[in-house]
Amino acid sequence: MSENNKVLEVKDLKTYFYTDEGVVKAVDGISFDLACNETLGIVGETGSGKSVTALSILRLIPQPLGKIINGQIIFDGKDLLKIDLKSLQSYRGNRISMIFQDPMTSLNPVYTIGDQIMESVIIHQKLDKKSAKKEAIRLLEIVGIAEVRKCLACYPHEFSGGMRQRVMIAMAIANSPDILIADEPTTALDVTIQAQILELIDELKHKMNSSIILITHDLGVVAKYADRVMVMYAGKTVEFSSVDNIYYRPLHPYTIGLMNSIARLDEGKKGKLKPIEGLPPSLIDLPKGCTFRDRCVYGKDECRGRDYPPLIEIEEKHFVACSRSKEILENRIKQES
Amino acid sequence: MYPEKKIEEEKSSEITGELILERKYTRSSLYKDAWKRLKKNKLAMLGLAIVISLMLIAIFANFISPYNPIERIKEEYLLSPSGAHFFGTDLLGRDIFSRVIYGSRISIEVGIIAVGISMFIGLFFGALSGYFGNISDAVIMRVADIFFAFPYILGAIAIMTILGPGIINIFIAIGVLGWAYFARIFRSSILSIKNKEYIEAARALGASNYRIITRHIFPNAMAPIIVYATMNVGTAIIVEAALSFLGIGVQPPTPAWGKMLAESLDYIDIAPWMMLFPGLAIVITVLGFVLLGDGLRDAFDPKLR
Amino acid sequence: MLFYIIRRILQIIPVLIGITLILFTLLYIIPEDPARLILQKGATEQALENLRAKMGIDKPVYVQYWRYLKQLSKGDLGDSYRYRRSVNSILAEHYPNSIKLALAAIFIEIVIGIFAGIVSAVKKYSFWDTLVTISTTLAVCVPIFWLGMMLQVAFGLKLGILPMSGMGDGSISYYILPSITLASVSTAFVARMTRSSMLEVMSNDYIVTAYAKGLSNFKVIVKHALKNALIPVITLIGLDLGAFMGGAILTETVFNWPGVGRVIYLAILQRDAPVVIGGTLILVLIFVFMNLLVDVIYAWLDPRIRYYKKEINI
Numbered sequence: 001m002s003e004n005n006k007v008l009e010v011k012d013l014k015t016y017f018y019t020d021e022g023v024v025k026a027v028d029g030i031s032f033d034l035a036c037n038e039t040l041g042i043v044g045e046t047g048s049g050k051s052v053t054a055l056s057i058l059r060l061i062p063q064p065l066g067k068i069i070n071g072q073i074i075f076d077g078k079d080l081l082k083i084d085l086k087s088l089q090s091y092r093g094n095r096i097s098m099i100f101q102d103p104m105t106s107l108n109p110v111y112t113i114g115d116q117i118m119e120s121v122i123i124h125q126k127l128d129k130k131s132a133k134k135e136a137i138r139l140l141e142i143v144g145i146a147e148v149r150k151c152l153a154c155y156p157h158e159f160s161g162g163m164r165q166r167v168m169i170a171m172a173i174a175n176s177p178d179i180l181i182a183d184e185p186t187t188a189l190d191v192t193i194q195a196q197i198l199e200l201i202d203e204l205k206h207k208m209n210s211s212i213i214l215i216t217h218d219l220g221v222v223a224k225y226a227d228r229v230m231v232m233y234a235g236k237t238v239e240f241s242s243v244d245n246i247y248y249r250p251l252h253p254y255t256i257g258l259m260n261s262i263a264r265l266d267e268g269k270k271g272k273l274k275p276i277e278g279l280p281p282s283l284i285d286l287p288k289g290c291t292f293r294d295r296c297v298y299g300k301d302e303c304r305g306r307d308y309p310p311l312i313e314i315e316e317k318h319f320v321a322c323s324r325s326k327e328i329l330e331n332r333i334k335q336e337s
Numbered sequence: 338m339y340p341e342k343k344i345e346e347e348k349s350s351e352i353t354g355e356l357i358l359e360r361k362y363t364r365s366s367l368y369k370d371a372w373k374r375l376k377k378n379k380l381a382m383l384g385l386a387i388v389i390s391l392m393l394i395a396i397f398a399n400f401i402s403p404y405n406p407i408e409r410i411k412e413e414y415l416l417s418p419s420g421a422h423f424f425g426t427d428l429l430g431r432d433i434f435s436r437v438i439y440g441s442r443i444s445i446e447v448g449i450i451a452v453g454i455s456m457f458i459g460l461f462f463g464a465l466s467g468y469f470g471n472i473s474d475a476v477i478m479r480v481a482d483i484f485f486a487f488p489y490i491l492g493a494i495a496i497m498t499i500l501g502p503g504i505i506n507i508f509i510a511i512g513v514l515g516w517a518y519f520a521r522i523f524r525s526s527i528l529s530i531k532n533k534e535y536i537e538a539a540r541a542l543g544a545s546n547y548r549i550i551t552r553h554i555f556p557n558a559m560a561p562i563i564v565y566a567t568m569n570v571g572t573a574i575i576v577e578a579a580l581s582f583l584g585i586g587v588q589p590p591t592p593a594w595g596k597m598l599a600e601s602l603d604y605i606d607i608a609p610w611m612m613l614f615p616g617l618a619i620v621i622t623v624l625g626f627v628l629l630g631d632g633l634r635d636a637f638d639p640k641l642r
Numbered sequence: 643m644l645f646y647i648i649r650r651i652l653q654i655i656p657v658l659i660g661i662t663l664i665l666f667t668l669l670y671i672i673p674e675d676p677a678r679l680i681l682q683k684g685a686t687e688q689a690l691e692n693l694r695a696k697m698g699i700d701k702p703v704y705v706q707y708w709r710y711l712k713q714l715s716k717g718d719l720g721d722s723y724r725y726r727r728s729v730n731s732i733l734a735e736h737y738p739n740s741i742k743l744a745l746a747a748i749f750i751e752i753v754i755g756i757f758a759g760i761v762s763a764v765k766k767y768s769f770w771d772t773l774v775t776i777s778t779t780l781a782v783c784v785p786i787f788w789l790g791m792m793l794q795v796a797f798g799l800k801l802g803i804l805p806m807s808g809m810g811d812g813s814i815s816y817y818i819l820p821s822i823t824l825a826s827v828s829t830a831f832v833a834r835m836t837r838s839s840m841l842e843v844m845s846n847d848y849i850v851t852a853y854a855k856g857l858s859n860f861k862v863i864v865k866h867a868l869k870n871a872l873i874p875v876i877t878l879i880g881l882d883l884g885a886f887m888g889g890a891i892l893t894e895t896v897f898n899w900p901g902v903g904r905v906i907y908l909a910i911l912q913r914d915a916p917v918v919i920g921g922t923l924i925l926v927l928i929f930v931f932m933n934l935l936v937d938v939i940y941a942w943l944d945p946r947i948r949y950y951k952k953e954i955n956i
Binding site: 055060062089091102105106107108109123124171 | 767845
Binding site: 479482483495575579598605621624627628 | 657779780906910
């Protein structure tokens, strides 16, 4: 992947929340990049910091609790964390847009669907009402809503979850963004609808030549749609590589655990599902060193006390943050040969 | 007007037995947690301190006040505040400081007893309405509507005119008028609780209505009632002051803050202290209850902050 | 919607009948002879007897009540015992004054209350937020008649810049102190409710969506948050308007305002039953009507309710 192919580059992002109980290091030094036309999957458990990462890109962290305290987010040759609010607003919803987790609550209940879609078009393309309406109709048709004209005057509560998520997508693609951030876009939907929505997002990506950051805890979804995958745990990247490496040759004990905990068709019946023991640590006052060590089957006493293992490129384009990843890799090679 | 699911009465008479549910644990921890949060809230603690000091002042009024509150010292009328009379004297030469101290008795009594009456009536009808629903609900809520539509002060004036002035009648007037809101919040708490799983479980195990209300619903619906009652004490104190101000509440020579304000009306230019101190006393008292009530609300429901 | 409104109006009727019944019973309990009130001392027993017969008060109470209802259905509220006038004309004279004062107070409540609430919510934990929180807490604790007196002393007596009482020539300066007094507590409630409602709305997902669309801070607050946040506040204001229009007894007493609250209050003291019942009826009617208006506005603001109402009316 060549340098100029990158549409987005995130470097050492740290987003902390200052609560009554203490400082929550929701995102603690995340770096990644996004290539043109690529789908990057970010997976992790609830509270691993994946959603906060997404919100941080557009500086949508709830104030005054949360704060981005460090990092760079390079887009369009500028650092999104440094530019003024006005220019940031011209990027939001225009060149980088988001789809949120819960379509039931993400639409404003007191405005019609039409109003809300038109708003997106009007602020960025400076269209008049009439052409904005035309555009809204076109967008709704793209996302596959029937009887578009009738729907424009509908309020969100008259729509089902899947329909609302289609509306959210219509709003997000209204200005053909360079990057579409989908934050668990299907978590709140029925299983049958989930596939349709994901197909739609994937199809639109190709149509618009956009890149997608797909945030999810559903490993199956990532396997199907993502090109590369970043695995997060307790605010940090633990493994980052191509989807094949993550699925077939995971090197971080956490990722290995994740892969063992899902049912896989290709392995037949021989593998038993093995859940990862224990719970993720509280993000307040994390102890020094690897945060996964207490749940890690490879964990050793030496993981305690020393610094957090750095994310190193253990093979080509395969980054792992584990002090024992070398051993794991060597064992794997031995087994395979 | 009030949408709700109708629950089928599921009484299985065969199964009876003591309920072993975790509810008891959750209840005590609700109140314990609330108290913990309340202790941390400085304003609420200030409110509590005001309320407690006021009660002490009311109880020990005869020890605190330097003069007899109804004793007239003829040559010492309309004196401005001084070392001898902290808050000055009124037209009849009575010591305003002592009168303010004694006035706390009326206010506290009215606040607590009247709200107690409202709460009692309100909880009774609220329970009836929320738990049994149907006709009793419709009738009680329509009657409550009438009480809502009727201006509070006007209602109190009407009742006081019929019953005649006097402290007991103030209790009754304010107490009777205030029930509707208690009924409404209790009703809505019950409606939200009665569909919860543990109530269904209790019903399925054959617990009687009385038992379900007293053992299960009551403790869980009490939090908003406690908050409203605390705030309502402040309201009741203001209404009493208003009635006494209008001349149909507490009768002279009993010292009551509202009455003292009424007496000061003609002298606001030459003796402003006559109106300043009783007024401040009312404000501080009500403030105490309001702060405490606010704190309790935050303590019971930390989300609301 | 129309169906709903009609149904609500029909619902008002039993409430009104209930109120007349309560008032009638209450006033019947008062051991006072209206005939004596009207003719005053020195009237002959025969004259009293004649008057009683003419008024129908020698009949049993249910007959009297029925008579009253029949009269009421024609829009006639009867005659005052004290003043030789019809209740209709007394109320017609005083109601406009009360309504004007109520509107002035509501204006203050809306402008100051909502503005303070928004500022306080948007600049949460700032100096302004603290100021609003402190002043609203205090305002709730101050008895309005005392506030009125303090304002009179400060602006009427010491500074001498505003009239202390009465309506005078009806110019704006006469309205300032009474309307501030009347509005004080409600303004505080409106400010608090706006604040908490704004804060709640601002934490909703659709606000994040609005920001993510690229809207400016101002637009998000005014367009997306405020319309949602004001829904509960509108209810409060509507109820206040209803209450102000009828019940400004204390304010009217302190400021000597020739309004209807004072008329009803004096009528109660003077046992002038027709004025009490008539005045209260009108007042409750206004209150209930305001309630209805609030519900209609509510439905207009919040499409979810509109939808829901449609559902239940089928």
